[in-house]
Amino acid sequence: xxxxxxxxxxxxxxxxxxxxxxxxxxxxxxxxxxxxxxxxxxxxxxxxxxxxxxxxxxxxxxxxxxxxxxxxxxxxxxxxxxxxxxxx
Amino acid sequence: xxxxxxxxxxxxxxxxxxxxxxxxxxxxxxxxxxxxxxxxxxxxxxxxxxxxxxxxxxxxxxxxxxxxxxxxxxxxxxxxxxxxxxxxxxxxxxxxxxxxxxxxxxxxxxxxxxxxxxxxxxxxxxxxxxxxxxxxxxxxxxxxxxxxxxxxxxxxxxxxxxxxxxxxxxxxxxxxxxxxxxxxxxxxxxxxxxxxxxxxxxxxxxxxxxxxxxxxxxxxxxxxxxxxxxxxxxxxxxxxxxxxxxxxxxxxxxxxxxxxxxxxxxxxxxxxxxxxxxxxxxxxxxxxxxxxxxxxxxxxxxxxxx
Numbered sequence: 001x002x003x004x005x006x007x008x009x010x011x012x013x014x015x016x017x018x019x020x021x022x023x024x025x026x027x028x029x030x031x032x033x034x035x036x037x038x039x040x041x042x043x044x045x046x047x048x049x050x051x052x053x054x055x056x057x058x059x060x061x062x063x064x065x066x067x068x069x070x071x072x073x074x075x076x077x078x079x080x081x082x083x084x085x086x087x088x
Numbered sequence: 089x090x091x092x093x094x095x096x097x098x099x100x101x102x103x104x105x106x107x108x109x110x111x112x113x114x115x116x117x118x119x120x121x122x123x124x125x126x127x128x129x130x131x132x133x134x135x136x137x138x139x140x141x142x143x144x145x146x147x148x149x150x151x152x153x154x155x156x157x158x159x160x161x162x163x164x165x166x167x168x169x170x171x172x173x174x175x176x177x178x179x180x181x182x183x184x185x186x187x188x189x190x191x192x193x194x195x196x197x198x199x200x201x202x203x204x205x206x207x208x209x210x211x212x213x214x215x216x217x218x219x220x221x222x223x224x225x226x227x228x229x230x231x232x233x234x235x236x237x238x239x240x241x242x243x244x245x246x247x248x249x250x251x252x253x254x255x256x257x258x259x260x261x262x263x264x265x266x267x268x269x270x271x272x273x274x275x276x277x278x279x280x281x282x283x284x285x286x287x288x289x290x291x292x293x294x295x296x297x298x299x300x301x302x303x304x305x306x307x308x309x310x311x312x313x314x315x316x317x318x319x320x321x322x323x324x325x326x327x328x329x330x331x332x333x334x335x336x337x338x339x340x341x342x343x344x345x346x347x348x349x350x351x352x353x354x355x356x357x358x359x360x361x362x363x364x365x366x367x368x369x370x371x372x373x374x375x376x377x378x379x380x381x382x383x384x385x386x387x388x389x390x391x392x393x394x
Contacts, residue, residue, distance in 0.1 A: 014315050014317055014319070021326050026281075
């Protein structure tokens with residue numbers, strides 16, 4: 001077993017884990033403390049946009065920012081490149 | 089003891105513990121005038137099976153070994169397990185819920201540890217009634233423990249983010265978030281950190297913040313070196329809070345739970361030493377992290393060793 005294990009190393013996936021966590025944790029932190037309707041709003045916006053453009057769910061970002069006294073609902077949609085649309 | 093008074097006592101616990109004059113060590117029992125300060129510590133994680141109960145048992149033992157009067161409470165109603173890890177499962181007569189319902193006194197329900205004089209266990213109830221615990225009931229038990237002179241109350245939280253987990257953290261002054269260097273555990277820990285900063289009494293009052301620490305368990309330095317496992321720094325960077333201990337992955341944990349001896353009491357064990365270090369840090373000492381680097385091995389040992 002020892003000899004086999006020496007030659008057959010597991011792939012180095014820790015960096016992948018770290019990157020995925022960095023993104024999901026950041027995303028969940030912005031949603032935290034925000035109103036409960038944000039996830040539903042995001043989902044419904046996604047449905048509407050999908051009628052016209054073929055985008056991934058993670059291409060749509062909905063943020064609620066608080067700036068001195070007033071709140072800004074920020075919606076950003078990353079549109080797919082032309083090539084990707086043709087292929088998809 | 090009114091609610092207000094006991095809370096201010098608790099909030100003051102840390103600085104006073106640090107500034108405690110050496111002379112007071114000679115006094116066996118505190119007089120009525122210098123009341124003992126109590127710190128309530130929740131051991132939590134969100135995810136199950138990461139080592140909350142192992143950690144609760146070991147931290148409680150470690151503090152008691154240093155002469156502190158410690159109560160460790162199992163908040164996992166319906167799934168009692170701390171008693172097994174502490175090795176006192178056959179001595180449970182009354183439990184946490186019995187005390188809250190007034191079926192017995194707190195003294196009757198506290199199980200005195202056979203190894204350490206100043207350590208007491210309060211077992212969880214095996215009832216299936218999820219509403220057996222209430223905020224007022226928990227407050228009453230904590231107040232009674234404070235009045236009884238306990239210096240540390242360790243609350244062993246159940247997994248999840250339901251009522252039991254919420255109540256375990258609600259009155260905490262300090263939180264130990266147990267995390268494995270693995271994606272689901274890290275994500276759940278972040279969720280728990282969010283709750284600690286919004287759903288605790290300190291957060292609701294807005295006066296102070298629950299002190300948060302990470303405790304990494306099942307850490308395997310070899311796999312970190314080969315890039316298979318996230319490092320202490322990785323986890324710390326993602327979650328953004330300080331690390332109070334790193335517990336190496338070891339067969340000693342299973343052996344200790346088999347025997348009903350908290351692993352911190354195991355002799356000649358890296359896990360025991362790592363928990364001892366965490367206890368020292370909890371008491372304010374600064375120590376370098378041990379067991380985070382792979383011990384050097386020769387080529388032959390690497391090829392043919394276990």
